[in-house]
Amino acid sequence: MLGAITIRVSxxxxxxxxxxxxxxxxxxxxxxxxxGQSQSQPVTGIHxxxxxxxxxxxxxxKQRPKGSAVLGNEYIIWGSRDRHRNAYRVLTEQRxxxxxxxxxxxxxxxxxxxxxCHADYVPESQRGAQFQLSDxxxxxxxxxxxxxxxxxxxxxASHDANIAAGLYPTDRPLAxxxxxxxxxxxxxxxxxxxxxxxxxxxxxxFELDTFTAAQPAHxxxxxxxxxxKGRVTDLQVWAVGEAVALIKxxxxxxxxxxxxxxxxxxxxxxxxxxxxxxxxxxxxxRPTATGLGPGTIKFNDANAxxxxxxxxRVAPDAAKALSAHMMALHKATTDDWAGVxxxxxxxxxxxxxxxxxxxxxxxxxxxxxxxxxxxIAVGTGPDxxxxxxxxxxxxxxEAIVTSLRSAGIVGNAQADSMIAVLTQYKDVANxxxxxxxxxxxxxxxxxxxxxx
Amino acid sequence: xxxxxxxxRAIVAATVAIVAxxxxxxxxxxxxxAPGGGDGIHxxxxxxxxxxxxxxVKRGEFSSVEQNEYLxxxxxxxxxxxxxxxxxEPALRIARNLGLPGGKRAAETAQICLDCxxxxxxxxxxxPRFQLADxxxxxxxxxxxxxxxxxxxxxAPHRANLAAGLYPTEQPLAxxxxxxxxxVGEGNKFATHRIMGAGHPPxxxxxxxxxxxxxxHxxxxxxxxxxKGRPNDMQIWAVGxxxxxxxxxxxxxxxxxxxxxxxxxLALFDCQACHHAMSQLxxxARAATGLGPGQLRLYDxxxxxxxxxxxRVAPDAAEALATHxxxLHQASAAPVPDYWAGVQREAAAVRKAAETLIPALExxxxxxxxxxxxxxxxxxxxxxxxxxxxxxxxxxxMALQSVVAAMNLLSFADVAQIxxxxxxxxxxxxxxxxDQAYRPEIFVAxxxxxxxxxxx
Numbered sequence: 083m084l085g086a087i088t089i090r091v092s093x094x095x096x097x098x099x100x101x102x103x104x105x106x107x108x109x110x111x112x113x114x115x116x117x118g119q120s121q122s123q124p125v126t127g128i129h130x131x132x133x134x135x136x137x138x139x140x141x142x143x144k145q146r147p148k149g150s151a152v153l154g155n156e157y158i159i160w161g162s163r164d165r166h167r168n169a170y171r172v173l174t175e176q177r178x179x180x181x182x183x184x185x186x187x188x189x190x191x192x193x194x195x196x197x198x199c200h201a202d203y204v205p206e207s208q209r210g211a212q213f214q215l216s217d218x219x220x221x222x223x224x225x226x227x228x229x230x231x232x233x234x235x236x237x238x239a240s241h242d243a244n245i246a247a248g249l250y251p252t253d254r255p256l257a258x259x260x261x262x263x264x265x266x267x268x269x270x271x272x273x274x275x276x277x278x279x280x281x282x283x284x285x286x287x288f289e290l291d292t293f294t295a296a297q298p299a300h301x302x303x304x305x306x307x308x309x310x311k312g313r314v315t316d317l318q319v320w321a322v323g324e325a326v327a328l329i330k331x332x333x334x335x336x337x338x339x340x341x342x343x344x345x346x347x348x349x350x351x352x353x354x355x356x357x358x359x360x361x362x363x364x365x366x367x368r369p370t371a372t373g374l375g376p377g378t379i380k381f382n383d384a385n386a387x388x389x390x391x392x393x394x395r396v397a398p399d400a401a402k403a404l405s406a407h408m409m410a411l412h413k414a415t416t417d418d419w420a421g422v423x424x425x426x427x428x429x430x431x432x433x434x435x436x437x438x439x440x441x442x443x444x445x446x447x448x449x450x451x452x453x454x455x456x457x458i459a460v461g462t463g464p465d466x467x468x469x470x471x472x473x474x475x476x477x478x479x480e481a482i483v484t485s486l487r488s489a490g491i492v493g494n495a496q497a498d499s500m501i502a503v504l505t506q507y508k509d510v511a512n513x514x515x516x517x518x519x520x521x522x523x524x525x526x527x528x529x530x531x532x533x534x
Numbered sequence: 535x536x537x538x539x540x541x542x543r544a545i546v547a548a549t550v551a552i553v554a555x556x557x558x559x560x561x562x563x564x565x566x567x568a569p570g571g572g573d574g575i576h577x578x579x580x581x582x583x584x585x586x587x588x589x590x591v592k593r594g595e596f597s598s599v600e601q602n603e604y605l606x607x608x609x610x611x612x613x614x615x616x617x618x619x620x621x622x623e624p625a626l627r628i629a630r631n632l633g634l635p636g637g638k639r640a641a642e643t644a645q646i647c648l649d650c651x652x653x654x655x656x657x658x659x660x661x662p663r664f665q666l667a668d669x670x671x672x673x674x675x676x677x678x679x680x681x682x683x684x685x686x687x688x689x690a691p692h693r694a695n696l697a698a699g700l701y702p703t704e705q706p707l708a709x710x711x712x713x714x715x716x717x718v719g720e721g722n723k724f725a726t727h728r729i730m731g732a733g734h735p736p737x738x739x740x741x742x743x744x745x746x747x748x749x750x751h752x753x754x755x756x757x758x759x760x761x762k763g764r765p766n767d768m769q770i771w772a773v774g775x776x777x778x779x780x781x782x783x784x785x786x787x788x789x790x791x792x793x794x795x796x797x798x799x800l801a802l803f804d805c806q807a808c809h810h811a812m813s814q815l816x817x818x819a820r821a822a823t824g825l826g827p828g829q830l831r832l833y834d835x836x837x838x839x840x841x842x843x844x845x846r847v848a849p850d851a852a853e854a855l856a857t858h859x860x861x862l863h864q865a866s867a868a869p870v871p872d873y874w875a876g877v878q879r880e881a882a883a884v885r886k887a888a889e890t891l892i893p894a895l896e897x898x899x900x901x902x903x904x905x906x907x908x909x910x911x912x913x914x915x916x917x918x919x920x921x922x923x924x925x926x927x928x929x930x931x932m933a934l935q936s937v938v939a940a941m942n943l944l945s946f947a948d949v950a951q952i953x954x955x956x957x958x959x960x961x962x963x964x965x966x967x968x969d970q971a972y973r974p975e976i977f978v979a980x981x982x983x984x985x986x987x988x989x990x
Contacts, residue, residue: 184817184827280828282815344873345866346830347796357808360970376631377731379797415796422796 127227127248129204131212132157132220134228140236141221151310156300160221164297169200169218177282184281198272199265224261226250241310253311255319255441259290259326266293267330273340276349285354287470289477290323291316295484316488317453320481321392321440324474325433328385332430336423347415353380353468369464372412381415383408384470388478389433391456395449396439404432447491454482454532461525466518475525476507482532492531500531573699575680576655578664579604579671582679587687588672598761603751607672611748616651616669617642624733631732642666649723650716675712677701692761704762706770707896710741710777717744718781721788727800736805740932741774742767742939754943767943768900768908771936772843776888776895779836783885786832787878804833806924806969818922818974822856823863832866834859835925839933840888842911846904848894851887858883902946909937909988916981922974924966931962934984947989958984 143154231247414421629640682698844852865876
């Protein structure tokens with residue numbers, strides 16, 4: 083995992099990459115436009131294919147090559163443990179075949195809608211000689227087409243020079259959030275809507291910092307890493323990830339093509355357990371801090387709740403405003419669509435304004451304690467019947483534990499045991515396996531270790 | 535008749551006179567008897583429950599009815615507990631969740647609850663012995679007795695009772711209108727999804743089946759037939775489905791139930807479309823809706839049944855129903871902002887098709903050929919996979935019960951055959967006991983077993 087409490091912003095960012103990042107960081111975010119597509123698939127570079135990176139002197143090395151700034155085994159980790167490698171193959175499995183049939187597709191492995199996220203789906207004209215769709219989400223799906231930078235990259239250019247030549251800056255929280263969430267939440271063109279879910283697609287639980295670690299990460303933050311890329315903290319990654327996820331969620335609300343259809347709203351915007359529960363056992367009353375009445379479907383606000391938590395340490399006024407607008411958004415979902423759009427715009431604006439602050443902010447030991455207290459309060463609070471809240475609380479706590487470990491506040495053994503407890507609650511996709519009561523108990527047991 | 539009975543009648547006559555006086559003093563606004571509660575003064579259950587009237591342990595020698603109607607109602611019929619249930623913990627929880635005022639009396643005093651959990655006529659139409667606490671009592675269904683109790687007691691023919699204001703519950707259309715006014719709802723008498731979400735149980739209904747399991751407080755005897763005609767369960771089922779569909783379309787078109795914010799009135803949709811475990815991948819394509827997976831569908835099990843009926847009785851109407859329902863489903867998922875006009879247009883067309891069918895269904899003499907054809911068509915809906923949603927399976931099951939009941943009553947099958955069919959129905963029922971445990975394959979297997987028992 084990324085470590086350290088300080089961040090060193092490299093000033094040598096070359097103009098081209100800087101422009102891309104800035105475009106993502108401010109104007110596009112503030113103007114309410116989704117830019118996932120342009121971000122995640124730069125139109126210039128040719129994608130040369132995984133084979134190009136996998137050489138045993140490059141990223142397919144069993145041992146760290148002498149003098150290498152990286153471990154050299156990145157391809158091996160990806161090729162043996164990272165599910166991204168299976169992203170394409172999964173399209174040929176039984177579940178995908180059944181989904182494709184339900185959706186009226188010929189099959190999944192040739193369907194652009196599936197390939198958009200299950201492979202490095204660049205246009206034919208951008209596929210090099212060794213490129214294979216069947217490599218799934220390979221190196222260049224995240225790091226960008228290598229034709230422009232492979233030469234200098236192999237020759238040992240600096241990280242900044244690589245970026246200037248077109249390497250995607252996955253080390254930077256905002257860029258990473260945009261890239262990952264382009265699929266793990268979606269955008270205008272790539273979106274797992276309720277149609278796909280109903281056909282059998284799994285839900286998409288996500289938290290940027292935890293998923294970076296769980297991937298598993300194919301990097302270690304050592305002095306060589308820090309010297310080349312600077313320090314980024316887990317909590318910065320977490321906070322920026324929540325903000326970008328919320329922005330993308332609001333983009334969906336504000337996209338007339340995705341937000342509603344006929345009598346029905348886009349259900350993936352809502353909390354799954356609002357509807358998916360056995361009405362005989364009536365989970366009612368289902369308490370909620372939103373003030374919504376019974377029988378209403380609740381907007382999935384887990385990212386907003388987490389972002390509010392981060393903002394409470396970084397920009398308390400923004401936290402309050404975010405809270406107020408989310409409450410108004412919840413209410414509007416029951417009586418006023420224009421209100422939904424108005425409030426979603428306001429929420430989006432607050433989240434976008436928070437991104438640069440969160441990227442820079444140095445979370446202290448006090449912050450970590452306060453954030454863990456806040457996350458536990460959410461997890462033990464009225465809305466914890468929602469798996470989305472449980473998931474985000476769990477992953478947030480994991481980011482906090484990792485930060486506490488990096489800061490030397492919590493020892494390795496203790497951190498490992500806390501993460502082992504949290505891991506049980508990371509994916510509560512099947513609500514049958516999730517019960518708030520044991521979750522609350524587990525959180526209370528963790529509380530002392532997190533420094534209150 | 536015994537002296538006792540005369541004595542009792544004198545008391546009632548006196549009561550009637552007093553009530554009539556009170557009523558005339560109160561208002562000239564007394565509305566003429568009409569279906570839907572616009573009837574006379576409601577005298578209260580006590581007025582009917584005399585042991586020489588409808589509260590008799592033993593049938594009187596010359597009585598055309600069993601006379602134990604009050605006893606059946608009060609001992610076995612849940613309608614008698616409709617009000618009492620409002621003070622139980624689940625009801626109080628619902629009231630709390632809805633924010634109703636009144637503490638422990640919140641549900642018992644709220645109009646939204648009372649309109650269906652009691653005979654909630656205006657104060658001005660409640661006689662001295664009337665008690666809200668009697669729940670859905672005699673006059674909630676049979677109408678306020680002030681206008682007809684006198685002649686009713688004196689042994690007037692059924693027709694005369696009706697002419698004096700007794701509600702014609704034996705007529706399928708009238709019964710459907712009466713029962714469904716609560717069991718589906720109309721206007722403000724409607725268990726919205728807000729009420730469901732607060733804890734109200736879902737409301738399943740099929741007119742003929744629910745008549746039987748109420749339990750019915752009448753027997754179809756020679757005396758019954760002489761007074762009221764011979765009922766046909768298939769007809770009751772058919773008319774019930776048409777009225778049910780009509781009322782659903784009314785609710786769908788009602789501006790009060792239009793989508794608000796991001797939320798449509800969810801009570802109009804198929805419950806199990808949402809209320810299922812996410813691990814249970816249950817979506818099946820249905821040509822009748824044309825909807826994709828993950829798209830919430832309007833509840834249409836009644837329509838599927840009515841199509842089966844219409845295909846037998848009025849094939850043109852069946853086609854119109856199918857066309858407009860497909861269009862309604864499509865409109866329900868059409869791109870914003872065009873959908874609402876489409877929903878209203880198609881719902882109105884479905885409503886009209888259902889309404890047009892009613893006279894034909896009332897007139898049609900459902901015979902042995904119909905019984906066989908309808909049973910086969912119902913089985914085909916499930917076995918053929920046209921509609922295997924839980925809601926549809928429930929309706930198929932209840933429909934088959936009605937068909938078998940008709941076969942029994944009209945002697946279309948012998949006792950052994952009826953028993954075998956009823957056993958097979960029990961097998962179908964078991965597969966539907968728990969909506970969360972429902973598996974279409976098992977339901978279909980039970981349908982096939984039933985099919986094997988049908989008389990050739």
